[in-house]
Amino acid sequence: MVAQRSSVDAVTxxxxxxxxxxxxxIAAYKSLDLIRRLRERGAxxxxxxxxxxxxxxxxxxxxxxxxxxxxxxxFDREDEADIGHIRLARDAxxxxxxxxxxxxxxxxxxxxxxxxxxxxxxxxxxxxLMAPAMNVRMWLHPATQRNLSVLRADGVTVVGPNEGAxxxxxxxxxRMAEPLEIVAALERLVGxxxxxxxxxxxxxxxxxxxxxxxxxxxxxxxxxxxSSGRQGHAxxxxxxxxxxxVTLVSGPVSxxxxxxxxxxxxxxxxDMLAAVExxxxxxxxxxxxxxxxxxTAENAAQKLKKDGKLPxxxxxVENPDILATIAHxxxxxxxxxxxxxxxxxxxxxxxRRKLARKGCDLIVANDVAPGTGVMGGAHNTxxxxxxxxxESWPTLGKDEVARRLVERIATLLGS
Ligand code: C5P
Numbered sequence: 001m002v003a004q005r006s007s008v009d010a011v012t013x014x015x016x017x018x019x020x021x022x023x024x025x026i027a028a029y030k031s032l033d034l035i036r037r038l039r040e041r042g043a044x045x046x047x048x049x050x051x052x053x054x055x056x057x058x059x060x061x062x063x064x065x066x067x068x069x070x071x072x073x074x075f076d077r078e079d080e081a082d083i084g085h086i087r088l089a090r091d092a093x094x095x096x097x098x099x100x101x102x103x104x105x106x107x108x109x110x111x112x113x114x115x116x117x118x119x120x121x122x123x124x125x126x127x128x129l130m131a132p133a134m135n136v137r138m139w140l141h142p143a144t145q146r147n148l149s150v151l152r153a154d155g156v157t158v159v160g161p162n163e164g165a166x167x168x169x170x171x172x173x174x175r176m177a178e179p180l181e182i183v184a185a186l187e188r189l190v191g192x193x194x195x196x197x198x199x200x201x202x203x204x205x206x207x208x209x210x211x212x213x214x215x216x217x218x219x220x221x222x223x224x225x226x227s228s229g230r231q232g233h234a235x236x237x238x239x240x241x242x243x244x245x246v247t248l249v250s251g252p253v254s255x256x257x258x259x260x261x262x263x264x265x266x267x268x269x270x271d272m273l274a275a276v277e278x279x280x281x282x283x284x285x286x287x288x289x290x291x292x293x294x295x296t297a298e299n300a301a302q303k304l305k306k307d308g309k310l311p312x313x314x315x316x317v318e319n320p321d322i323l324a325t326i327a328h329x330x331x332x333x334x335x336x337x338x339x340x341x342x343x344x345x346x347x348x349x350x351x352r353r354k355l356a357r358k359g360c361d362l363i364v365a366n367d368v369a370p371g372t373g374v375m376g377g378a379h380n381t382x383x384x385x386x387x388x389x390x391e392s393w394p395t396l397g398k399d400e401v402a403r404r405l406v407e408r409i410a411t412l413l414g415s
Contacts, residue, residue, distance in 0.1 A: 012187050014042030019092040019126070021117045022062065024052015027099035027133035027176035032057060034098060034179040035065040041183065047071065048088065050117045052101065074116040085116055089123035094190050097121070099133035099176045102144050108156070109147035127189050128156045131182050136172030152265075159185040159259045173256065181259050188240065188260035199243030200410035205282040206244040207334070208236040209289035209322065211251035213269045217314065218300035222267075225290050229253035231340075231380060232288030234402035236261045239286075242406050247279040251289055269295065269319035276322055284409055285334040287323040287360075290342065295319050327359035336412055337361050338405075341385075342368040351385040362386055362412075364405065384408070 018038055022031045038045050047062040047070040059070035074085060089095075097104065104117065108130075113119040121128070130151065138144055139161060152158065160177030177185070210232020214222040229250060236248040237258035246261045249272055257263040264275045269291045276285075294316035304312050327337040337360040341351040344367070351365035363385045380401045384391040393404065 012041050013038060013183075013190065016043045016094070016190055017092040018043045018045050018186070019048065019088060019095045019120070019124075020045055020066075021048045021095060021097045021104075021121065022050065022053040022057070023097065023099045023101040023104040023117070023133075024050050024055055025099040025101045025133045025176075026056060027131075028053050028056040030176055030179055031098050032061055032065055034096075034182055035062065037179045037183050038186075039066070041187075044068075046088070046092065048117050048120055050104065050115060052103070071116060074119055076116075085119050086123055088116075089120045089126070092126055094186060095121065095124055095126050095128045096131070096182065096186060097128065098131035098182055100130040101132075102134045102138045102141075102147075105130070105132060105144060105147045105151060109150040109154075129159060129182070129186050129189050130156050131159050131177045132161045132174075133176030134161075134174050136170050136174040139174045140172070157185065157189055158257055160256050162256060173254065177256075177259065184241075185259035199241065201239055201406065201413075202243035204244045204284065204413065206236075206239040206246045206284045206286065206409075207249070207276060207279050207282040208232055208239065208246065208286045209249045209251075209272060209276060209291070210236065211253040211255075212290050213251045213272055213292045213319075214267045215269065215292045215295035215319070216267075216299045217296050218302065218304045220303050223292055223295070224252075225292065227251070227253075227290035228377075229255050229289075230378070231398045231401065232286070233258050234398045235286050235288060235405060236263075238399070238402040238406040239284075239409070242410065244284075247282070249275045249279065249289070251291075268292075269322065273320050273322045273325065276326060280326075280332050280334075282334050283413065284336045284338070285323075285326055286338045286405075286409075287326075288340050288364075289322070291322055292319055321358065323360060324358040336409060338409070339363050341365040344369040348383055348385060348390055351383065352387075355385060355387065 022028050035045050045066040047066050049059055049070055049072050059072055062070040107118045108121050113122045159182055161173050162175045163173045164175045165171055211229030212225045212227040214224050216222050233255050236246050240246045240260040248261050248263045250265055266272045266275050297315040297317045323339045339358055339360040341354045341363050343350045347365050347367050351363045355363045365383045365385050366380055379395050380398050381395040382393050
C-alpha cells in the first residue's frame with residue numbers, strides 16, 4: 001500500500017502547546033477547523049470554551065478534535081484538582097483567542113475575570129494572538145476600536161477581521177480570519193514560519209510604509225488624501241509570506257493588520273518618520289505611504305470656531321520627506337530603498353526625477369489620474385523605474401503586484 005502523504009509538509013508548530021480560547025460567535029465553527037490545522041502542524045491544542053461558545057459548538061467536539069478534554073468552568077472541582085486556571089494560563093507556548101467577540105475583547109481590555117476564559121487571559125503572560133469576529137457595526141463601534149487599541153498597546157497580536165459577507169446579510173469588516181491565516185500569524189508569533197522559513201526573503205528585515213497620513217488642523221479636523229493602503233499592506237503581507245521579518249508603519253486605514261507582520265499605527269507624517277527610524281536597521285525599505293506633503297503650521301488646541309468672521313487662514317509648512325530622509329542616511333541606510341510615484345501625467349519622466357532627487361534605488365510609478373481607479377481600487381498598473389531602465393507591468397491585482405515586487409526584491413538583494 002502506498003503511504004498517504006500528509007497535505008501539510010511543514011510541521012511548523014512541532015511541540016508547540018497552544019491554548020485556544022473559543023468565544024461565543026458563529027465563527028466558533030471555524031475554530032474547530034483551526035484545531036485540526038494546528039494539530040496537522042504538530043501543535044498540541046488545549047481548548048477553553050466560553051458559555052457563549054457552547055451555544056455554537058460543544059466541548060465534546062473541541063475535545064474530540066484536540067484529543068484532550070475541553071475546559072469550560074472557572075469553578076470546576078475536577079479541573080481545579082486536575083489543571084486549574086493558573087496552570088492553563090501558563091502551560092502553553094501561546095494563547096489564541098478565536099473568535100474574539102466584542103464582549104471578550106471588552107473583558108480583556110478591561111481586565112475582567114468572571115469566567116474561565118477571561119480569568120485565564122488575565123492570568124497569562126504568554127503571547128496572545130486574537131482573531132476578532134463580530135457584526136460589522138459592533139466592530140466599527142468606537143468602544144470596540146478603543147478596546148482594540150488598548151489590547152494592541154498591551155501587546156496582543158491581532159489577525160483579521162476580514163471584509164466580506166456576514167451571517168446577518170451585511171457586508172464589511174468583521175469576518176474572522178480564515179484558519180490558515182490564523183495559523184500563519186501564529187507561526188510568526190511563536191518564532192517559526194512555515195513557507196516563510198524557506199522563503200526567498202528568509203532572514204531579511206523589511207520595512208513598509210502604507211496608507212495616508214492625517215495632519216491635524218484642530219482636535220477634530222485634519223488634512224488627508226485618498227490612499228487606502230491596499231498596495232502597501234499587500235507588499236507587507238507578501239514580504240512576510242516570503243519569510244521576511246516585516247514592520248509595517250501604517251497611517252489611518254480601514255484594513256486589518258496583515259498576518260505575521262508587526263504593524264505600527266501612526267497618524268501624521270512626523271509620527272510616521274519617528275516610527276520608521278525606530279524600526280531601523282532593515283535590509284529593505286518600501287515607501288508606499290501617501291505621506292501628506294504639508295501640515296498646518298499650527299495645530300489649534302481647541303476646535304476652531306466660525307464666529308461669523310473670516311475663515312481661518314491655514315498656513316501650511318512642509319512635512320519631512322520620509323523616503324528621502326532614509327535614502328540619504330550616511331549610516332543605517334537600507335541596502336535597497338524603494339519609493340512610489342503616484343502621478344497624473346508624464347509618469348515615467350516624473351518618476352525618474354523623483355528617483356534622483358530622493359536618492360532611492362527603484363521607483364514603482366503608477367498613473368493615478370482621475371478615472372484610472374487606482375487610488376483606493378483593487379488594481380494597479382505600474383512601471384518599475386531605475387536610473388537606466390523602465391519595465392512596464394500589465395494591469396494586475398494589488399496582491400499580484402506585491403508578490404512580483406517581493407520576487408524582484410529577493411533578486412535584487414541576491415545580486
Ligand atoms: O514626492 P512624492 O510624494 O510624489 O513622492 C512619493 C514617494 O515619496 C513615495 O514613496 C512616498 O511614500 C514618499 N514620501 C515620503 N515622505 C513624504 C512624501 C513622500 O516618504 N513626505
